Amino acid sequence: MVTSRRIVLAARPEGAVQLSNFRTEEVELPPVQDGQFLVGGNFLSLDPYMRGRMDDRKSYAAPVPVGGVMEGEIIGTVLESRHPGYSVGEKVAGRLGWQSHAITDGAGMVKLDDRFKPLSTAVGVLGMPGLTAYSGLLTLGKPKPGETVVVAAATGPVGSLVGQIAKIYGARAVGIAGGPEKCAYALEELGFDAMIDHRSPTFAQELAAACPNGIDVYFELVGGAILQAVLPLLNNFARVPVCGLIAQYDGAPSEGVDNLPAAMRIVLSRSVMMRGFIVGEYWDQRPKFLDEVSQWIAEGKVKFREDIVQGLDNAPEAFMGMLKGKNFGKMVVAID
Amino acid sequence: MVTSRRIVLAARPEGAVQLSNFRTEEVELPPVQDGQFLVGGNFLSLDPYMRGRMDDRKSYAAPVPVGGVMEGEIIGTVLESRHPGYSVGEKVAGRLGWQSHAITDGAGMVKLDDRFKPLSTAVGVLGMPGLTAYSGLLTLGKPKPGETVVVAAATGPVGSLVGQIAKIYGARAVGIAGGPEKCAYALEELGFDAMIDHRSPTFAQELAAACPNGIDVYFELVGGAILQAVLPLLNNFARVPVCGLIAQYDGAPSEGVDNLPAAMRIVLSRSVMMRGFIVGEYWDQRPKFLDEVSQWIAEGKVKFREDIVQGLDNAPEAFMGMLKGKNFGKMVVAID
Structure with a gap:
């Protein structure tokens, strides 16, 4: 037995x-x-x-x-x-x-x-998190050359691939992570154009400064305070694939200001697209994903x-x- | 002169x-x-x-x-x-x-x-509001036969056409309006399947009862309390074209509970799509819109x-x- x-x-x-x-x-x-x-x-x-x-x-x-x-x-x-x-x-x-x-x-x-x-x-990187990053970014985020893509949890398995694929597609990749060690790794090893430490007391200002042309794609993994800092920076026709909300998973309802009306105003006035998704929806992309990402790993484009x-x-x-x-x-x- | x-x-x-x-x-x-x-x-x-x-x-x-x-x-x-x-x-x-x-x-x-x-x-009906309803509902909302479409301001120029086109496409149309006179008109003249008076103290419960199979398309014109009542009823893969937020236009920031985290959880966990839009984006649909809607008016399908x-x-x-x-x-x- x-x-x-x-x-x-x-x-x-x-x-x-x-x-x-x-x-x-x-x-x-x-x-x-x-x-x-x-x-x-x-x-x-x-x-x-x-x-x-x-x-x-x-x-x-x-x-x-x-x-x-x-x-x-x-x-x-x-x-x-x-x-x-x-x-x-x-x-x-x-x-x-x-x-x-x-x-x-x-x-x-x-x-x-x-x-x-x-x-x-x-x-x-070749499993569910990788396919999540690949399909969500390319199918919903649709990064174009010169656009700005922002992702938090940028050294995690989803965020790190989002940033690296954004770079492969010619976009500017701005990452968010917790602490100087992760930020340095994402800048030096993963090739992010800018990294912001979400623990910084001036986080929102630093994010704005790192996105001088606004944000075209925000790949949402965390929610909470990071989403609040991102919303005012979204450009017209920005895309927000909503993949996770890790900062909210334990959360009790937040007291204070109701941020939903302002978020809806941004969605309306800037023609923003938000879309929740789970990787199962894009399972049919797996063969192409495996071919492309394993090739990018072999070429050193994805770490x-x-x-x-x-x-x-x-x-x-x-x-x-x-x-x-x-x-x-x-x-x-x-x-x- | x-x-x-x-x-x-x-x-x-x-x-x-x-x-x-x-x-x-x-x-x-x-x-x-x-x-x-x-x-x-x-x-x-x-x-x-x-x-x-x-x-x-x-x-x-x-x-x-x-x-x-x-x-x-x-x-x-x-x-x-x-x-x-x-x-x-x-x-x-x-x-x-x-x-x-x-x-x-x-x-x-x-x-x-x-x-x-x-x-x-x-x-x-044949102008900007009509084209807004037509293009936003059909391009973003994509109602399918048997689905439930909800729209507020249902006797206004956008909402009334959203409901009537939803019916033409075989969906169930649930409208929201203020006062019994508007509700009766939308039921009897416009052919909505159900109408809810947003002034009712039991509005949210009545809306839920009118949508026993949940909501597949919410055509957003008002925001505020009506959006709050709609969010928990959204189905998996629901579409929310965001066209207006009239209840919020005068609004100071609302104190109290922050409703954004819960809204994002719904977007994530039900693969909801929200998309702000303005009619100018769909101006190329105007010839087809004029042909179809003027035909529907002639046939008595649109009032x-x-x-x-x-x-x-x-x-x-x-x-x-x-x-x-x-x-x-x-x-x-x-x-x-």
Whole structure:
């Protein structure tokens, strides 16, 4: 019998996520049936969208039930197979959840070929975050040469690729990140034209100064105070792909001024387009995305950085840190 | 010499528009030059967008300068012509401002043929408001059979056509208006499937009940409290063409809860598209729009209503009333 070590949602968070929202369990898996195969996990991807699944709120996806395995994508190895399409030893990826072993019939699984070097790129620059950046920026953002593209979380897996693709398309890339180390990395390694530290007390003024021609594309990952600073800088016909709101995920309703009327006035008076999206909508772009981005990596036009934590049991703490911006690069858990 | 009676912006409004923001002047016009013609105004169109021109705020259009003639579209008759393309007696329309007479070189003017019956339709159902409804709904809103389309100011020139075109396209049309008389008219004459009175204390609940399958298209004309009631009802992949925010035009910043974070969460989690637009962007659709809508009028599929006030001097008061929803149908001033 195979035992799967798994992390389940012990309780829904109230405000910030805490360790007590998670629980580790061990479960004996049933025998592999015809048409199924057993995957042993190598890497678990940690992504901001998972925070949304912990809440019970109307969304594009059902919430994780209390007591259910936390949702997430795994890179793994086929350990046993009674499925004609999968052989022992093959590398695969799919949404098998925060666990060490899982049995699947292959639905939603992809095979990983030699392009995924290292293998962890399959959940990073060549995985869901990469496709999110690529499809959202090119399909909704549509950057043109000479335009200004702004993205926060600029050293994360989505933001870093947004900035680098903006550069490839001839746009000016302005990034936002927390702290001098991340800002220096994005300027020097990723090739952003300007980086603003959102912790600076003069953040909004610095952002305005870094965007002398206004903002044509704002790739929204964070919301909150950064969105407030961006809105007045949007140009006529600006595009705002809305991909994430990490600064708001824990948020209680904010008291004070109602910023919605002013935001709507900007949308109206500048013919701004805002569009929420999830990567599943653009899944059909994956083959072209893999070809192009792996080529850009080979040519040195796209760089990426991973932040790998050892041990499945450390996933909750790594996840909580990521929501606070403590990671530096794509957050991945190496499953023991 | 010809004297033009005109209404100028005496002072920018602070909050609600007041009569003291306007001043009537009489000016002697210069002689008509080669390539020019003189227009005598028959009708002046009053439209909510004019409120925005009274403020000095970054927008798609420059503000009216203090002391300048109020911006607006006129329907008129060519009284004298030294322009090869225009003959005395022809009917024309264009943005000549709030005045009785004007000299123009024809830039931005259109000729009015027999389709414009009565002539005032050229600034209403067959004019800028009509094209706004037609292009914004069909290009951005894209209603599909069985979907739910919601629009406020539903007896106004834009809202009434949005609802009727939604019906022609097989969608369910839910309208919002102020008072039982307007609601009854929209239900009985315009063919809306449901009408909600925004003055009702249970407005939000009534709107939800009238949209049992949620909202697929919200054609935004008003903002404020109506937008707040609409947001929670938006479906996945809902489209929100943002055309006006009349409830907010006079508005000071609202204290209380910040509604922007929750609105962004809805945009994100339901893949909502919001897009500000102005009719000028879709000017190339005008020939098709005129053909289709005049055909729909002839077939009885589209009805319209005009609210005509006599006398240019009454334009400021009629405009102020329109901003408060006192008009019933397209607001037009018959110039004496």
